[in-house]
Amino acid sequence: MSIYLDVIWLLNFSFDLFLLVLTAIALKRKIMKIRIILAALLGSSIVIMMFSPLAFISTHPLGKMSISILMVLLAFGFKRFRYFFHGLFTFYFVTFLVGGGMIGVHYFLQAEITYLDGILMTNSTGFGHPISWLFVLIGFPVLWMFARNSLEGFEAKKIHYEQLVTVKIKVDSTQMTLKGLVDSGNQLFDPITRSPVMILDTQKVKDYIPEQLVHHALQDDVMKAMTDDQQEGHEWEHRVRIIPYRVVGKENQFLLGFKPDEVWIETNSEKIKVQKTIVGLNRTALSSEDEYQCIVHPKMLQGPSIQNVS
Incomplete structure (x- = not known):
């Protein structure tokens, strides 16, 4: 042989x-x-x-x-x-x-x-x-x-799903620091890249986001708002993503979002760099008592732990 x-x-x-x-x-x-x-x-x-x-x-x-x-x-x-x-x-x-x-x-x-003669043989x-x-x-x-x-x-x-974490989002020179709720009910993915989608309260971050993008995100019909808009594009236009989602009793719903440069999550014990994610902009408030400003996808906590938080 x-x-x-x-x-x-x-x-x-x-x-x-x-x-x-x-x-x-x-x-x-x-x-x-x-x-x-x-x-x-x-x-x-x-x-x-x-x-x-x-x-x-x-x-x-x-x-x-x-x-x-x-x-x-x-x-x-x-x-x-x-x-x-x-x-x-x-x-x-x-x-x-x-x-x-x-x-x-x-x-x-x-x-x-x-x-062979009662003996098990393999080739x-x-x-x-x-x-x-x-x-x-x-x-x-x-x-x-x-x-x-x-x-x-x-x-x-x-993952302990009902925990609050600190979320840092960086886009160009803009950085947002928010409180996030890790929620197992958030199973939203971008259909093209399969990136997990985290949900932001648009009203809480409108000062950090281009005004035109905020306006589109707050409309009931996102697709129509973007189609009817006659203004010139904004600086985050190349980052914009449209994510389809389902709501009970409604069809063809779309969520406007953007692709950030970096996202970091800090828990009680570690700091995690998220490998890939899309930030979705929600039209309504996420917490009535303002305990958190975003909902974190559980998949985002599976990135590498860069350092322990002491």
């Missing part, structure tokens, strides 16, 4: 890279591309070791554990022991989750099993059958996506 070492190494490098990215997503840590790639290169070096005098390291459990520890250290760094072990055990969990899923599906589908080789490699190439990305979506869904359920 021919062994294509470069192909095996590339597959292992790709798998290690995907598993480290999935670990970063589960931990809500910022993905440092160079560090993740270097860690994946370190992990895939185990394939090279198998054909060198260092083969004993790649086959011994302690050797494998040492390499995985170094991978986590290289990918996420070391701040304190709790931080490190949280990353290490999450990496193991993600690896067993994806790897176990692939093994289970493979043995569920494979038929290369025979019985397997050290580096896999071409069919099994094809299964790995197709099955791993599918299971990776499934695990990623499952972890994000699990993370969303962990």
Whole structure:
């Protein structure tokens, strides 16, 4: 049997890279591309070791554990022991989750099993059958996506939905600081970019937003207001988004919004940089007692935690 070492190494490098990215997503840590790639290169070096005098390291459990520890250290760094072990055990969990899923599906589908004199026999080789490699190439990305979506869904359920947070929105040189309510009932997404939509009380931020945009946002028929407007465009015109939504008893409702440059969320324990979002402008007041001025989409809290708030 021919062994294509470069192909095996590339597959292992790709798998290690995907598993480290999935670990970063589960931990809500910022993905440092160079560090993740270097860690994946370190992990895939185990394939090279198998054909060198260092083969004993790649086959011994302690050797494998040492390499995985170094991978986590290289990918996420070391701040304190709790931080490190949280990353290490999450990496193991993600690896067993994806790897176990692939093994289970493979043995569920494979038929290369025979019985000889009461002995169970399988046709397997050290580096896999071409069919099994094809299964790995197709099955791993599918299971990776499934695990990623499952972890994000699990993370969303962990969020304490009825909490107030501080929201900072930056557009060019304009910065707004607001109180926001994290609400699980807000499941609004931009249909084109699939960005989560947070809702702002337009009246509370009208001094920060172009007057023409405020006027359009406060109209019952947003589309008609924009079509009938004969004025020249405003400085945020390229940021404007129109988001369709549904209200009980009404159809074809639209919410006017804009794309910010940056959005930060501060909770009691951490500061989160939102990866992507659209800011929707609501026509009516969100809180009768002015406890909050915006409603935060729960997906926005799944961004990387940049720093802990002491």
